[in-house]
Amino acid sequence: MRLTSFLKTLLRWELAVLLVSGCLTSLAHASDKNFFVMDGHQSTIFVDGSVARSQNTVFYTTCAVTFVIFVLVAGTLAYATIKFKARSAADEHAEPPPQSHGNPLVEIALIAASVFALVIIAIPTLKSIWYTHDVPAEEKAKGNAYEVNAIGYQWWFKFEYPSVQINGAGTLVTANELVIPAGQPVRVNVRTTDVIHSFWVPKLAGKVDMIPNRANYLWLQADKPGYYWGQCAEYCGDSHAVMRFRVIALGPKEFNEWLDGQVAPARSVSSPVAASTAAKPQFASLRKPDSYKTNEAGITTKFDVNPLEAWRAKQFPEKNEDPALVGRGKELFKSKTCQNCHAIRGHGPLGVTAPDLTHFGSRTTLAAGLLENNTEQLHRWIHHPGAVKPGNKMQFGIGGMAGYQKKDDKGHWTQNIALTTDEELALVAYLESLK
Amino acid sequence: MAHDTTAKSEFLPKDSPAPAARPGLLWRPTAKTGLMSWLTTVDHKKIGFLYGVFALFFFLVGGVEALLIRAQLMFPNGDVLTAQQYNTMFTMHGTTMIFLAVMPLSAAFFNFIMPLQIGARDVAFPRLNAFSLWTFVAGAIILNIGWFLPADTHGAPDGGWFGYAPLTSKTFIPKHSIDYWVMGLQLLGVASIAASLNFIVTIINMRAPGMTMMRLPVFTWMTLITAFLLILSFPAITIALVELMMDRQFGTNFFEVSGGGMPILWQHLFWVFGHPEVYILILPAMGIVSEILPTFSRKPLYGYPIVVFSGACIGFLGFAVWSHHMFTTGMGAVATAAFSLLTMCIAVPTGVKMFNWIGTLWGGHLMMRTPMMFALGFLWMFMIGGFSGVMHSAAPADAQQQDSYFVIAHFHYVLIGGSIFALLAGIHYWFPLMFGRKVSEFWGKLSFWIIFIGFNVTFFPMHFLGLNGMPRRTFTYDPNLGWNTGNLVATLGAFMLGIGIAIYFAVMIYTYFKGEKVGRDPWDARTLEWSIPNPPPEYNFRVIPTVHARDAFWYEKHHQEEIAKETAEHAKDDEAHGGIHMPDQSIWPLVASVGLLIVGFGVTYFDSNPAPGIHAKLGTTLAGFAVVLVGIYFWSLEGNAGYHIHVDDKGNVLSDDHAKH
Structure with missing residues (x-):
């Protein structure tokens, strides 16, 4: 083998190795074991x-x-490809093989x-x-x-x-x-x-x-x-x-x-609507709903370790439940027209066009299996459903029922349901209490 | 009749005087170069070339759509596209690749190659051929016009290429995107049916003397079968689209559940078309491969009658398996079993073709040129696609695979690894014939290997993704489902495939202008199209050949004296009958197609409600119909006189009465 052609071969291998190792490195970042x-x-x-x-x-x-x-x-x-391949120019110009037509x-x-x-x-x-x-x-x-x-x-x-x-x-x-x-x-x-x-x-x-x-x-x-x-x-x-x-x-x-x-009907947290209806400081550490990127995952890997146990844990009331906040959420659920579409059996709302929420708090997921059911994700969902699930009915309404936004006579979208952060957190607390 | 069958124009006097120049609207264009020559051409080669150019343009558009899809899915929870944009992208990727890329690219070869293979000077109805081309362009414009209009009220189609009712109804997609899809496909159907009838008549009636059906080149056979599939399957989708259009425009209830409509009806109508459509895409590819393998193996196709018969068999069975796209629609155990078994049956004629192709290689002298590389690539990839096809035919397995990435892997193996590989092989193979230049072997093979590897890296992991439960048509996925690696690899592969395709076309364009010039028959080929000079003269054959055997040109090359004598006699006869008869150019097919474009725009663009829109809608639609009528009226009035060309025995044109019109 001449030196130049040897070098060329070497170069070719070098390139191939570089390419493959580059691909493998980027794969390592994404690799999932399964x-x-x-x-x-x-x-x-x-x-x-x-x-x-x-x-x-x-x-x-x-x-x-x-x-x-x-x-x-x-x-x-x-075998046929390798065996019958013409190996040289002379081979190609040889007499054509027998012109057989099949058997x-x-x-x-x-x-x-x-x-x-x-x-x-x-x-x-x-x-x-x-x-x-x-x-x-x-x-x-x-x-x-x-x-x-x-x-x-x-x-x-x-x-x-x-x-x-x-x-x-x-x-x-x-x-x-x-x-x-x-x-x-x-x-x-x-x-x-x-x-x-x-x-x-x-x-x-x-x-x-x-x-x-x-x-x-x-x-x-x-x-x-x-x-x-x-x-x-x-x-x-x-x-x-x-x-x-x-x-x-x-x-x-x-x-x-x-x-x-x-x-059984929905669980009630017995408390009068208290005077203090502001969200407790423990909510201050929550991630802001607007900080989520488009399509950002709403699940944690921790949940995957034993999902059935996670489901069982959801059947019991949350720790740190705040009866006052839950009570306010219950009122808001009615006044903010959530009840037009959702049912919470035993609490009044009997809407049928949207998911039944009677025992919502005992589910592991929300927004149709998309997000993990926890305070942060529920807050994200209630804050701006359209950002989580494009085109969903809660954002734009369904049939005659208006959602967060509705179309006016001129075809412009206007705000229909407006929620402050406190109100959102009250709704979250209420929904999480529905075991 | 015992007299010479080569006589083409025996009713014309020997010294036919030039027809008197015609006035006004019945003027026949005569331009041979420039824009007007392309717009009014009736030459099957120019029309084939235009089909090819449009098809390759849309192939690149569909490719960019595919890359955007892959970019979105490269990582979990990607946000390159919105859900809306993603849904539009996969709808248009499928629709574009099937109707605007693979089908017209096949049509390009039907047009350019088939008449040459049967020794004809044009197709049976040259002006109808032009009409097919321009109606195809009109359909393509309507399909894509939504990209350039506001997305909230118009937008490009986003109901999936299969457009399942009732998602396509006005209730669920009120904007016009679906209307463009309906009208676009409708016009493409008109174009396809017109072209198919033309090809059928051409193949049945215009074969050279001695070209019996069982001497037809396999590509021509597959053209014939494909044309029959088209005219038999398109009516089903035409009906379905008319019904959908009526539902959307006039409030009928074919698929409206609230009015008692049956959404499942759409699926049956769509797949009665949709499954033969699969064979419409693959049979021409099989035809091309059946031409390339014998040429580069330097021996005839193994088992020619069986290959032809199995092609017909596939076409026939193709109408009996549509419900295998519907195994999950609750058809009941008996229907599911029946369609499952019928689908398995299709594997037999398909397998037979594979065996015969390998038989063709066996004992040959294989010349590893670029077209042969692509054809061998076809054999490997189509084989893998065939195996995953058998897996789908088992209905219980399909219940898991249906609408998962496993299906995506399967049909890309048969449509890219099958159809596209064969079409790319065909472009390489016939390029010297079409343009008299040859693509460099180095660059051709380089692009082949990049495309081949890129393709496999893209689509092989999709088998795993599908079996691991990843559903189709999803714009996002979560990182905890085991799909991250597969999607990343697939996306890297897709970009590699994109680079390969880019090199392929860059090399093609370079070769078109600067490539190495080659003489007649550079591959030592076997069929008649190679017997003429390249690029082919407008009259194709100086003398209509007489065919003595299958692989007619191979026979000619080995019986040169006999053929020379025969040709000289026939040339004399031809001249005695007035020379070579050529069809006149015409503007009216183009006018009729433009009319259809206006109709399509009128039906789709305007709202029938509120009331002011209805006037614009009716007005535009009626105006379009008027233009169609004018086009067709003058088309029939101008007649089909044609003109004569006289050539000497070297093929030099002695006189041409074309200009005298």
Whole structure:
């Protein structure tokens, strides 16, 4: 090898190494441990439910079959490319190879082999289609299937428990966090009131679309108690990306306790509306809502360590509750027209167009699974909902109901609901008290 | 009839006098250079070139949209774009790449190459061809006009390229963005159907003598099948778009739930079009690869009849699998199973094509030129896209993958790794024929490797993202879901891909002006288009060739004496019949298309409510219709006389009665 060409080779390697190491350095900053193993919160590979497991088994079958075909076909292709490559100019100008036109027997054999490979995929596919379609008949016969309704709205989820009727208030309703019994089939009837959404909890089951005028359903069964991430999976307008929800699966005893708690009306913090209604100094250290960047994450990594425990902790009243502030928040909830859309059962408000907030304080997330439910994030949300969730109804109203801003006759936006910081904090304190 | 089949104009007297010059509006333009020559051209090569230029322009626009999408998703909680802008961007990226980039780029090759491959001097209806081109441009303008109008009342389309009802209704998107999408696609449909009918008639009727159907080059076969797919699938979306337009403009209730409409109907209509559309995008690519592999392997396509038949089979089955886009819509177990099995069936003819391409390489003398590199890249990438396609066909697996990044990975492997790679290969392959210059091998291969690596770095991680639960069409994601690395890598890859594409086109533009000049047939190719000088003369073939075998030009090269004798005889016959007959240029197809543009603008731009808007709307729309009518009326009135060219046996033009008009 001549020196110049050796140097050139060296240079080429040098460049390649630089490029690769540059990429690796920038990757190190972003790396999350679970990219290649794919065990994130919404993994379809590491699943915790029988429906998702059946779907995953079919996926693995397709992987196995296509891998074998890949090895054979790609191997042949690579071999042919290397073996029959013209190596020199003389080679290129040699007599053309024999002008052959193909062989019908080879073709037929290859077609037969492809069909055979597809049959291997088709059999588990058909089995799984029927298994995942509805709750198995024997479970149904035993009356084991628990039924809930999931209703999609732009951009949040309402959940109904048709088997739980509350005296004088109809069906039990919650929002954005679906609590289900673990180890038991759950049939989810999916509906929508506006556009098409899709109900997807990857670790428990594949998605089924919520389509207007269509009585769709799916079923799922969580193996064990757990906390699962879900997300709308059909493009549904501006804030589709932040239309999320959670599923919390509980053991039978805990589930029934939870149901009893939900049936009860909203918790009241007994206190007259006190004279001092200014927020306490402990709020002074809170992060200012305007300091958040567009799309800034509203979650902490601490929460991810044991989300189910975090959920359990949320079922108890907050420390440092300030009854006076809560009382003022309760009044503001009515006077600032929140009650036109939201319901808080037992406290008066009975709006139905927005999430039911009766036990809001016991949820781990707010704004449809987007932000962690804590004082700071709730303050951020109430302060300027439009900055958190573009196009949401609280900002601009819905139907005849005006939100924070409304359009006047000339088409200009004007302020409709104005809140001072003290008022915002009073509302926060009130909502957090709703266990 | 037993007489010579090469006679083209036997009804004309031998010394046809020049037709009398025509007055006023029936004047026929004769400009051969300058703006007027392009606006009035009926030459399939010029029209093909224009299709190519527009397609590549929109390919770059769609690419910039893609890079903005990737920039937004580079890191979690990105804020390069707002949610609104992001939704507009992915809607227009999809719509642009499918309707304004890949389809017209295929149409460019249909126009330029197909008539040359069958030994014809033009397409069957040259003026209709011009009309298709200009109507395509009108549709592209309407689709994109929203970018230049206020975003709160107009704006570019933002309902997704699939435009699922009822999100596209006036209730949920009251601004005009969706109207532009509807009218834009409608005009593109008119253009596509007109062009397809033209190609079908051309291929059926205008083949050179001896060019039987089973001697057609595979690219021409795929053109024919694609044209049939277009005319059979576009009516479905035309109906759907008309219904959507009526819902939005006149308050009908096809998809309005409150009025008893059925949103699911939209999905069926859309995908009955949408799935054949996938094959409309890939079959021309398969045709191109089926031309390039034999040329650079120096042997015929392996299993030609099977490749042709499997192409037809794919086209046919393409109409029977639309609901695999709807596995999650609750169709019921039986329908889901049926569409799942039918979808698996499509893997068979597709696999057969792959086997035959490998069979073509087997035992050949592979010349690793740039077009061949892209074609081999196609084989690898399309194979991977095919495998993930099989994974989707299993409905239960698809329930997890549907609308996740896994699907994005899949269809970019078949649309970039498949369609775009083949089209880029085609540009390299036919560039010497079109412009008489050859792209430098070094720069061609360099751009190939950057594109190839960039593409894989972008889209391979998306498989992982999808399986890890990342949904599509989301403008933001949180950092705790395990998607950070994948998105960062994908974005870096996307910029690499962008650099590769930029180099590719820079080199193309350089070559167009300054590239190495090459003579006829630089690749030692096999089909008729290479038998003519480059760049091709306006009349294509001095003498219409007679075809004796598949790979007609390869046969000619190996039977030169026989062919020379035959050609001399036919030249004499041609001259006896008045010389080479050429179509006249015309301005009226352009006028009719401009009329459609005005109609489109009238239907979309103005509000039908409040009342003052309705006058402007009606007025503009009617004025547009009037222009369309005028265009079509004079188009039919001016007739199709044409003119004659006489050339000597070297191809020098002796006389041309064109100017006498």
